[in-house]
Structures are given as structure tokens and as C-alpha cells.
Amino acid sequence: MTASTAAVPDPVDTGEPGTVPSRPAPPADHRRPEQGPRAGQGARPGPGSGAAQGHPRATAGRPAATGADADRFDVVTLGESMVTFLPSRPGRLADVPSFERAIGGAESNVACGLAAAGHRVAWVSRVGADGFGEYLVDTIGSYGVDTRAVQRDPQRPTGIYFRTAGERVLQPAQEPAQEPAEGSAQESAREPVDGYAAGGASDAAPGGATDAAAGGATDASAVLPAAAASEVVYYRAGSAASAMSCANMPADVLRSGRVLHLTGITAALSPDCRALLRDLTGRDVGRDTDRDRVHRPLLSFDVNHRVGLWRAGDDPGDVLRDLARRCDVVFVGDDEAHALWGVTGGPDAVRAALPEPGVLVVKQGSTGVTVFHHPEGAEGAKDTQDTEGAKSTQDTEGAGVPPPPDTVTFVPALRVDVVAPVGAGDAFAAGFLSATLRGLPVRDRVRHGHLTAAAVLTVPGDLAAPPTRAQADRLAALDAAGWAALHLAPGWTGTPPVPGTASAGPEGPDSPVREVDAP
Secondary structure (H helix, E strand, C coil): CCCCCCCCCCCCCCCCCCCCCCCCCCCCCCCCHHHCCCCCCCCCCCCCCHHHHCCCCCCCCCCCCCHHHHHCEEEEEECCCEEEEEECCCCCCCCCCCEEEEEECHHHHHHHHHHHCCCCEEEECEEECCHHHHHHHHHHHCCCCECCCCEEECCCCCCEEEECCCCCCCCCCCCCCCCCCCCCEEEEECCCECCECCCCCCCCCCCCCCCHHHCCCCCCCCCCCCCCCEEEEEECCCCCHHHCCCCCCCHHHHCCEEEEEEEHHHHHHCHHHHHHHHHHCCCCCCECCCCCECCCCEEEEECCCCHHHCCCCCCHHHHHHHHHHCCCEEEEEHHHHHHHHCCCCCHHHHHHHCCCCCEEEEECCCCEEEEEECHHHCCCCCCCCCCCCCCCHHHHHHCCCCCCCCEEEEEECCEECCCCCCCHHHHHHHHHHHHHHCCCCHHHHHHHHHHHHHHHHCCCCCCCCCCCHHHHHHHHCCCHHHHHHEEECCCCCCCCCCCCCCCCCCCCCCCCEEECCCC
16 A cells, blocks of 8 residues: 555546535525524625624635625535633632633534635534524634524523533443433543544554655654543533434535535434434435436545443444445544444554545544545545446445555644644544645645644634645645654744743744754
8 A cells, every 4th residue: 555645636526426526506595484684683694704703714715705606615514513611720610710601513613614714614503592502603603604504493502511621531432421411411531632632642653554755754743731630511412403303404505515524423412413414424315316416515524422422322333333434534533443443453443444435534643644545536535325326335345345445645743832632633624624625635635634733732722713725735745854843833823822832933942833853
């Protein structure tokens, strides 16, 4: 197996599986009556309108959308977002005197990251008809995300959660998840966030599967702070988003983008949410009654296993593996694969557990990322649904026919002065998908993911202004030695640094982008 560094042309919709589809024309009006503007307000902003709400990067690199073009999306995301309460000082939740309000949600984080990078993005969800729901919709919209398909539920509340500074723990596959308390779910200790493990990763890069352009610099790593005990308490049981279902979610909007991004968090919210994800990822998605192929978005799925969200009797391992096998681009941490499926042995073992996706992105914490991609799916993914009369990858796997051989690309992680690890996995997915939409080589997709994650790692919250496209392209194009020498500190994207950390000056030992001797 060899590393792939060849340039990939800008994706176009050829009607064949394996390409990132071009934007289809959506229905004339994808708003439902209950999704209309609140009394006394205008319609929700469409793509390109985020600048009007004051976000500095909302329209960076993107012309204003007008006319019919304003209703077409690069990416649509579906999932719950919540109001997050962050402690004003370190300590136990019982001891923290006050909290700062923010937003948190894997799918909305990805949507905001992609919109800030210049893509046209829609976020689809449900929120309560309450002040927290209004805050969520307005804040996410301020990044340039289209929120017109977000429904407001007068009977159910918007979810909220409280957390301390540390992270949560993943339980091994053999340990059953505990039944969450009614109205809340609590996770304690630590969990590597979205595959970005605190304190290092145990699995090295697979033998021989290093990125050729990286020169085998597999020991460059993200420098993360020592993990500390922490608390995360969710108040989301019975939330508006947990009532998402096939009956109330707008399928026309969800399938209107070039990419549909989903996560395993949604599957944990309720049986109706699981049924919705199965419907969206089903083999017949994008076909009419005559079985003529119509638009089908590229299906992107982040496993995003959250132990405390699953109830006793659920089987997250089976549910999440089934969903992942139906999708084109799958993100999973090697720690998640171990916790869910008992997989050990590094990225190759994870690929053996998930042979179907055209692109499998295995996150190895501070070691780096390994991507397995079928050669014919180099545009971003090989659609597991073939045209009429052909067997899908899933069908051939069941018939004993092996999937096509992979090309394997490993890219080492960056060294980063971490402020907080929360949201880094979502940012990585946003950077990777952004580069996929641009048709960049697989190595550069991973590097853009690392860089976008580094922007979030160097701020306290879940979201951060990403590097400009020119800045990210320049850093992603570095040779192996240059990439291994990067050391990113708070302020490296040009945003103000966190007080008490390295300054944002362009030169000198305290520069937020430093080059050090390659290991």
C-alpha cells in the first residue's frame, strides 16, 4: 500500500458514484409553516448572510449569494446543538460560582467551521420555543450558516449542559453503559475528544503506511495538557432535538447539498432519531420510484461515541457500525473503535472492522491521522450505492468478494499549545470536508483538518475563527521537515491570544506560529 499525494481535480457531479455532487437545485421553498420567522422579524438568513450578524469570518472567501443560488448548499448538517455553560474558574461543578454561556453541538460546530471557511452550509435541527433556542439559532446563524430549516418546538425545551475544563472517559466495549438519570446524563473522568487524545496515543502509524510527503515524520505530536478529572452534566432528555424523526424533518433540505454530515450523537438521542439516520443513510436514498438515479449527497459520518447518552439496553456498537458502513466518508478515533468494538491493533484493524466506506479517517490522538481510501473514490468517497443493476460494496462484502484495495495516507499531528481540547474533532472534520469540496489531495485534506483543529485547540471554547484559506494552503503545502517543525500557539490564526500565553507577534520566540528543529 502506498501513500497518495497526487492532485485531485475539482469535484464535479458526473452522475456516477464516487464524486462529490455539485449543488442541486433545492425545492422552491424548504421552510415549513412552523419554521417561519418569529413575529416582528424577517426571514432567517440564507447562505452568505452571516456578515450581517457581525461574525468576522462569516463570508471570508465567498461571494454573497443571490437569487436561486442563495438556496443551494455545499454541506447540510443534522443534529442537536445545546447551550453550554462553561465554568468561570477551575473546580468541581459544586464549587464553581458562575458560568459563561456558549454553544455546543458536534454538527453545528462543523457547520460553523465550514461556513467560516467560505462554504454554503445549512444546519437542520429542532430547538425549544424558548430563549435558549433563540440564542442557539441566532449564534449559529451569525457564522453564516443557514438556519431556516430549524424547527421550534413549543412543547419541548432546548437542551443545555454544564461542564468543567477536563474531558470524559470512553468505556471499553465490555463495560455496559449506565442508565442516565431522568432529565440528565452525567459523564466523569476523562474522554479523548473526538480522537484527539490527551496525553498521547498508544498506536503508532501502521507499518509502511506513512504519508510520502511527510517523510515518515510520525513522531510529531500535539502537546496536550495532563488530563484532569472532570464533570459533564447534560440536561437534554426529552429535548426538542430528541424528537427529530422521519415524519418531521425536511428530507428535501437534508438531501439538497453536495455533502450531508451526520454523527453518532444523533443516534443516541432517541429511537426516532436512530430511525431518521437509518433512513438518510439507506441504500435507496436518492432514487425515485422508477429507480432512476437522482441527486444523492456524499454521506459524511463522524462516529462521535458519547457513552453517557446511551440508555441501558441500547447497543451503540451495532448501531454505530451499521450507520458507518452505509456512509461514504467516516471519521472514527482508534479509541472509539476499541471502546465500541473491542478493536486493537491500530488503524489497519479499524479498517478491517469498517471495510465499506470509500474514505475511512482513523484519528490516532496525538500521533496523527491515517486515511484509507479506495482509488476510485479519491474524489472524497466511493458511493456504496452503485447504479441500477450493480452490487454495492455492502452486497459484494456479503457475497465474499473483497472490497477494492485501499490507498493509505498517514499524516502526523501538529504540535500545539492547547488551551482546551473540546471541539477539536469537529473542527478537524470541517477542515477535512472543506478540502474535500475543493478537490485537494488526501494528504492536504488531513493537513487542513489538523490546522482547523489547531485553531480550536488554542481557544477556550468549541469554536474558533479558522485560518484564512491562503494561510492554511501555505502551511498545508510545507514539505515534511517544515510540517514537522510547526509549533502553533494561541493567536496563530491572527485572533487575539489567550491572556498569559504566547503573543500574536509575527516574529520572535513568542510568535504563535513557530518553526523548531524537526525531530
